Amino acid sequence: MTEVYIAGVGQTKFGELWDRSLRDLMAESGISALGDAGMEKDSIGGIFVGNMSAGRYVGQEHLGALAADSLGIHAEASRYEGACASGSIAFRNAIHAIKSGHMDAALVIGVEKMTDVRTPEAVMTLAAAGDQEWESSIGLTFASLYALIARRHMHEYGTTREQMAMVSVINHGNAVGNKYAQFQNPITVGDVMNSSVISSPLNVLDCSPITDGAAALVVVSEKMKNKIERPVKVLGSGQASDTLALHDRQSLTEIQATKLAARKALDQAGLKITDINFAEVHDCFSINEIIAIEDLNFCRKGEGGKFVERGGVSLNGSVPVNTTGGLKAIGHPVGATGVRQIADITRQLRGDSHNQLKGVKYGMNLNIGGSGATAVVNILGVDE
């Protein structure tokens, strides 16, 4: 079984990109990843597109073919979906395709174009990541689901509004100077606390924004590795599921799928969680970064808020998290996020990242779909 490597990464700016189409975004990120890898498009054996809802946002399904078309590639091309985890799912299936021997090089593109519709439609489309029959049909938006989770976390563990606000403050701080980020401005805890209520206790600055953007990866087998200047190794990958609706879960304050996915990825990598030097986690809402670091065991259950407050996830903390700005500040074009996370981890491990960390060897991403019905964890490492 071959090992798998990241050969190159690419990305568009994230933001409100009204002058560019879905096709443009996929082409730009794909070409940029191929350029970064120093590879020609003819070497690509398959295209893996992560996207949640182009059918509703843009009136376009069949995104694999659109990507292949826009890049002039006739190789197989498909779209992969698992709500907000779509990007990581595309990446994971590319790993399988390479390990199965079906191809030696894959292009993974994550993309979402969310600002071509009005905000209420964008919000209802996002709600399709939850349970249509039991949640969205009775008016539960995506923010409301996480608001329920946040309330319960505050109740069970004494997590404070200020601690949640700190997540957004740190991630905005990390995005200052990140040329790809939708928001590059620092904010304060006061800004978050005084911003408009979206779904109490979550204010607008607790929420990741609605964003257009694409990110891409070139993923290769051992056979291609020698042609690559700065390969980063894929050490482990895990994915798991939980109930779609919140009401079916035993606990609102932990995401079982995260725990299962992380265990699989760590076992595959032969690593312990304490080996991980930094992480990209799914801060779609501030509370979710707190729950993520707890479920990944970077801190104990219930202590995520305090861990953030003490600086545990800051750039100089014990586990720097979302070092380039996270979903909150870089933006969250849903299908692109997982791919962007892996691109950012790759850059940190190669040594050419925004907010470059020193001496890092292992990085992990956690990409969550919906309110936690899907979780994907990938572990990358310096190639030694």
Added chain:
Amino acid sequence: MTEVYIAGVGQTKFGELWDRSLRDLMAESGISALGDAGMEKDSIGGIFVGNMSAGRYVGQEHLGALAADSLGIHAEASRYEGACASGSIAFRNAIHAIKSGHMDAALVIGVEKMTDVRTPEAVMTLAAAGDQEWESSIGLTFASLYALIARRHMHEYGTTREQMAMVSVINHGNAVGNKYAQFQNPITVGDVMNSSVISSPLNVLDCSPITDGAAALVVVSEKMKNKIERPVKVLGSGQASDTLALHDRQSLTEIQATKLAARKALDQAGLKITDINFAEVHDCFSINEIIAIEDLNFCRKGEGGKFVERGGVSLNGSVPVNTTGGLKAIGHPVGATGVRQIADITRQLRGDSHNQLKGVKYGMNLNIGGSGATAVVNILGVDE
């Protein structure tokens, strides 16, 4: 690298299923496939859902998680999309996951629930399989794209309306008595010729219907094979892409992606096209079955119409095609179709099919996305 086998198949009735939800359809087909395989759900390592547009048809994305939820499985679960080829793409990715050693058993579910919206919305949703910027936005529906193709085929090769009508007549004939089929009534060439025009030269009886339904497969590795009573072997699988928009193609009368996908699948299986005993091909419109049998080389280019007329694709013909009714008569719940095709091939090879063929050893499916931007070909064989 392990070989891959079909361990069990399942299916709901196809039709207008207003009394059942998307969740119900997935659960019913999944449980039925597990029962057919004689396997417990705990043995499933991953769920692969093929679906084109539940976001628009039902307001539900995140179908992998919905399937896992409905079956009470916590294994990884994702959705795979390539327009009308979504089902075969889900199957193909399950093959990769098993061959890569990541799992030993996968549940593949293809599903679409299309009749919960009004017909114009269903038609516009289907048009999202074509090119949104260059085709659907200017009013080209899916039927119109194939009408352009049909006109050109008639012009270049003298294919007649009657020959196209014969495709529908044969497929309706094959569906008589198929308990899963949406339409089980025989029709005549006159019926087709006199039915309402949808997009000239295609009449309503040249078109596959709008359908609800789900189909499922249990796919396993060598390791699990001994536990299975009647395994069918996956011999080859190929997928390829072409331009999304028709106007970018060199020819309107052939689908390049079909040729590329078939070559890959045949090479992998170590077979020639003349070895294939029967096929399930993508008769979304009558003209497409004619083009499919030409592109697969069951007959020469341009002679598909005559081949149908001479009975070449009939049950007693040289290559029986769509022996259980095809998309036309069984129905075409888009994401389910590729999976249903593979289920039907499996039944023929095991010997428990509707219209059972005698002495068949190798069967092939061709599942096409959009107007041919995606094609997937799979070859199954009797396990020897």
